[in-house]
Amino acid sequence: VKTTDIGEFGLIERLAALLPKGAPPELVAGIGDDTAVWRVGERCLLATTDTMVEDEHFDELAEWPDVGWKILAVNLSDIAAMGGTPLFGLVTIGVRPKMRVEALDALYTGLAECAERYGVAIVGGDVVRARQVSVTVALLGEARMAGRRPLVLRRGGAKVGDAIAVTGTLGDSAGGLRQMQQGEAPDKRLRRRHYRPEPRLAEGQAAVRAGLRCAIDVSDGLLQDLGHVCEQSGVGAVVRWEDVPVSKELLAAYPRKAAEMALTGGEDYELVLVGRRAVLSRLPVTIIGETVEGSGVRVLDLDGAEVEFASPGWDALRL
């Protein structure tokens, strides 16, 4: 069996099945949510990790400070998707033999900027030599508590009849990347949305305070990420194509591709929030659909006809 055959999510499921059985009492949420949730005394920690590898997640079009900012930001986005507050991180860098230190300085400058902006302490890490540059962050955060109960946004927290909403606009990151790859001068805002994503920490925390209990961040593509929510909640979802928020910059750059980029592009690091329509209506989000009986995500156009896509989003292992 090849990794390309089973893909990222098939592999994770397969490897997780090899781990020791039986969850310790401290474990509230493990593999398969945006972060793990682990009790320490009266508090609950959140833990997540994400890696960026040269030529896979970024290439020579990227500036080193942007790579540093982004790897911390995407980890922060996982904390945001749980409605938590970040605490501290560990950073591992893979360094090419005889690489120029100035490039690593630049990477760290961007990472430090993001750490300062969101109040994260970098407390340790590792340095290894490798043929590709890579940077891994393991990030710890904390959940809001109600007594001994953590108040977090889980992927499995959706119920049939919930509304589905997103923060911000979708597709900008994919649009910015496409412009650069095609050698066009990218729109500044689209470029920034790709390289300097802003984790929705305040929005996730506000969602928890408002009483919401279900979210995911848009990392791989809305349809794929919302699919995880459906799977883990045991519901289906209907998304109305024309309600998905798209920026005027993306529409100007890709008038005919904008909707597809918004639904499948990924790397927007916006939050998908699922819950009661009355609650979502009071938050600065856009309602794009609702959960239904069944399974899977369907996208409907203005006439109510289903729109199909070649791929729901990104898979790290398929070609």
Place this chain on the structure above:
Amino acid sequence: VKTTDIGEFGLIERLAALLPKGAPPELVAGIGDDTAVWRVGERCLLATTDTMVEDEHFDELAEWPDVGWKILAVNLSDIAAMGGTPLFGLVTIGVRPKMRVEALDALYTGLAECAERYGVAIVGGDVVRARQVSVTVALLGEARMAGRRPLVLRRGGAKVGDAIAVTGTLGDSAGGLRQMQQGEAPDKRLRRRHYRPEPRLAEGQAAVRAGLRCAIDVSDGLLQDLGHVCEQSGVGAVVRWEDVPVSKELLAAYPRKAAEMALTGGEDYELVLVGRRAVLSRLPVTIIGETVEGSGVRVLDLDGAEVEFASPGWDALRL
């Protein structure tokens, strides 16, 4: 400036200087100890991360289950070197394109065995595609507390006149590796010591209970690792060559190289404990020297003459 010029420790110092200034009140120990120490309410967390990369930390001589065991074990060794108890880990794997899933199954089987043996929960991680296989563990643990004060073994905890001791025997890992690299049938115990290190968690915890406050684990080589203790404690160290414990298997395999392997070979994952001789004498350890005024580590032979070595140990970035 090239990474090869400044080496692993020069690079870490340089990058750490780029991070935001000012430590948050929750941070007890940061970059430069075996683990970070972070307060959460009345408890203290320990956090560490280590990576193994194909062709750098293991090669085709290694079996996949051994790679999985070892990456978790070396992280556990950092928790042991603080005298702590492990809690949970995150695992990131770098996967070659179209790699056979069975190899990753095997890696995870060894990792799961180690997790079960030492009571660690694996609660999340990441999968990325890369040209070299790699596996990264970020591991969280907990410190023993005395009220609100964490009782941990710090690198900076040595005082002039302390005794220096080590657990177990040193050099076995280097000896086992050398045998395999030379194409000899390796001694079974030496091979196991290289591929299946056993983190000294119980020994570290016993050291804390006995009142010790300084340790490091032998990952890069005794002289180099003890050098970190000296630097951070502001002391020098004298090690008596003939007191360094060496196994009969290593002596049989490398009678003339055993002492050098023991002092500079690394990857033994034994603990170096530094403290009052009276306390160390009651523990199952071997006293090998003492701390002195000054700086640096000196090794003395039976006649009191200083023994010099080409390198004190491993540096991830130098050739």
